[in-house]
Amino acid sequence: MTARKPRPTRKRIDAGARRAQILQVAGDMFAKDGIDATSMRRIAAKAGVTAALLYKHFADKDALLTAISEGFFVTLAGYMEKAIEGVNDPVARLKAQMRAYVTCGIDNPRAYHLAFMTALPRLRRGAEMKAFRERRRRGEPIAEVEMTLGMKCFGRLEQAVADVVEAKLTRSKDVATLSEVVWAGGHGLVSLVITHDDFGFSPTGKLVDQSIELMLHGLLRP
Amino acid sequence: MTARKPRPTRKRIDAGARRAQILQVAGDMFAKDGIDATSMRRIAAKAGVTAALLYKHFADKDALLTAISEGFFVTLAGYMEKAIEGVNDPVARLKAQMRAYVTCGIDNPRAYHLAFMTALPRLRRGAEMKAFRERRRRGEPIAEVEMTLGMKCFGRLEQAVADVVEAKLTRSKDVATLSEVVWAGGHGLVSLVITHDDFGFSPTGKLVDQSIELMLHGLLRP
DNA sequence: TCTACAAGTGAACAGTGTCAACTTATTGCG
DNA sequence: CGCAATAAGTTGACACTGTTCACTTGTAGA
Structure with missing residues (x-):
């Protein structure tokens, strides 16, 4: 029984x-x-x-994936924060941020794909993000607490670009667009490398070095 | 009855x-x-x-998607071919190729995503692609017929870069890596714009212009 | 006209995301 | 202590997915 x-x-x-x-x-x-x-x-x-x-x-699978994705943003922010510890020169800081971004992406290919190469409905907080960028454009200070994790990461990059612009070292002064272009450069590298691993790319280290080098030469005025 | x-x-x-x-x-x-x-x-x-x-x-859904994807490569090759018709200056040609690539991607977001941002098992002809790049690196001529559609598109870009290098206009002479970096720049732009359409990017035209501008400044020697 | 083959179908299998209705364990309260 | 409220968890289904296998049907050639 x-x-x-x-x-x-x-x-x-x-x-x-x-x-x-x-x-x-x-x-x-x-x-x-x-x-x-x-x-x-x-x-x-x-x-x-x-x-x-x-x-x-x-709520659904997307929500779960979004949560995973947000975990990755924490990781990314960590990489980027650590990278500029004790670095003061604005150009060196920007380089460090770019390198940290790319490295983190290559280290976590699946999560990177999810966070940046997938249009997760829940991750798209359109209005919020736009408002954030508007305020940044106007130079308003934004409290850390107000920011999405994604914003914080992009904000870091944007800040690094802004510092270089402010030091009057760049050809253009359009911080917003410049930041986007820099992001695109790094993102392109990561996303190509992680999705076409059979393409026969040059060794990653070399690729990253040359890429950052090229972007900075393009950014900085002679 | x-x-x-x-x-x-x-x-x-x-x-x-x-x-x-x-x-x-x-x-x-x-x-x-x-x-x-x-x-x-x-x-x-x-x-x-x-x-x-x-x-x-x-054979399966992947095969069908791959077929769609290959259709897109034809479109892309068309964009790129048309863009350099009658353009002779190597720098102008490279610019034109980059612009054509980006434009085509933004015009066909879904197909672009499939072709370049998805790891379709059938599309990955690893060995083949690597061999192709090896031969190119050694300067061997490769018959059109031998090439995958994807190869043809990348080949176009690589050729444009090679021409600029050969004209002794660049800082670096590493055609292979340089081409990858250029590709990454264009790809990053397209993929960001088409997947984060709620990010509040600068107007696409401006973004593309500045991006190409920056990359070329980085590529060319002063 | 008969046959062989190509073109097409039906029904099933195992798996998916999702949800409403149900059960069970735990906790605080009289 | 015992009981009710609620939080935690399950059952079982629905409508869908990719995929396969055995089957039928149309058509062209001998």
């Missing part, structure tokens, strides 16, 4: 902890197996839980 | 025509609704055919 129900053994844990656990499992699975292999059911199974439960913590 | 089977009305057409028709339908649907909404069943329905039939013409 053992119990009919075969020991459900469900461990209930507090919502916050479960959310964190799910995110952890999902993040690992995503980084290892890619987006397609990371299904709600597989995540749930690995977390020792039912798929339906995931929906108590994340 | 009408026929029991309700008039199958199956129109049989020749395999080649059917393949072309499917490709057409799939291409249109993909360009309009994106990759997720373009399911095998929806394609089949719109083509007036069963999903199973698609597999007589394409």
Whole structure:
């Protein structure tokens, strides 16, 4: 006469902890197996839980992916912050920021793809982002707390560009556009390298060096 | 006593025509609704055919997408070819190639995403591509026929860079790396603009102009 | 006219994201 | 202590996906 129900053994844990656990499992699975292999059911199974439960913590799969993506922004901000510690020359700082961005992307290809090469509906906070850029353009100070993680990262790059412009070292003074161009340069490099790894690119180090070199020569006035 | 089977009305057409028709339908649907909404069943329905039939013409969905993607390479090659008609100055030619690349990408965002921002298994002909680049590096001539469509497009860009290098106008002489850097610049621009259309970028025209300007200043020696 | 083959179909399989209705465990309260 | 409220979790389904295999049907040539 053992119990009919075969020991459900469900461990209930507090919502916050479960959310964190799910995110952890999902993040690992995503980084290892890619987006397609990371299904709600597989995540749930690995977390020792039912798929339906995931929906108590994340509105849908996009929301879960967005959360993973935001984790990456934290990582990226870390790379960029560390890169300029103790560096004072504006040009050196800009170089360091670019290098940090590219390195972080190449180090975390899956997450980079998710964060920057996928149009996650939830990540697109159009109006917010535009407003942020408007205010920056007008030179308004913006509190850290107000910023999206993505904004913080781009903001870092933009600030580095602004510093170089302010030091009167550049050909153009259009900080906004210049920042976008610099971003595009770095982003292009990362995204090509991580998605066409069979193209036979020059060694990554050389590629990154030459790219940063070229962009700065283009940016700075002779 | 009408026929029991309700008039199958199956129109049989020749395999080649059917393949072309499917490709057409799939291409249109993909360009309009994106990759997720373009399911095998929806394609089949719109083509007036069963999903199973698609597999007589394409090994799997990837193969179908690859075919669409290759159609885009034809378009891109067209843009690039047209752009340099009658242009003789090497610097002007390089500029024209870059602009054509970027314009084509922005004009066909979905196809661009598929061709350059998605790792389609079938598109990755690693060894082939590497060999092609090796031979180019050694200056061997390569017959048009031998080339993949993708190779042709990159080859065009590389050739334009090579011409500028040969005219002794550049800082560096490393054609291979330089070409990759130039490609990355253009690619970064396109891919950012088409995937983060809510970021509040500077007007595209301005962005493209400044980007090309900057890259060329970086490339050319003073 | 019969046959061989190409063109096309039907039905199923295993997997997906998602949700409504249900059950179970835990916690605070009288 | 016992009971109710609520948080945590599950069941089972729905409509969809890519894909395959056995089957039928139309058509061209002998």
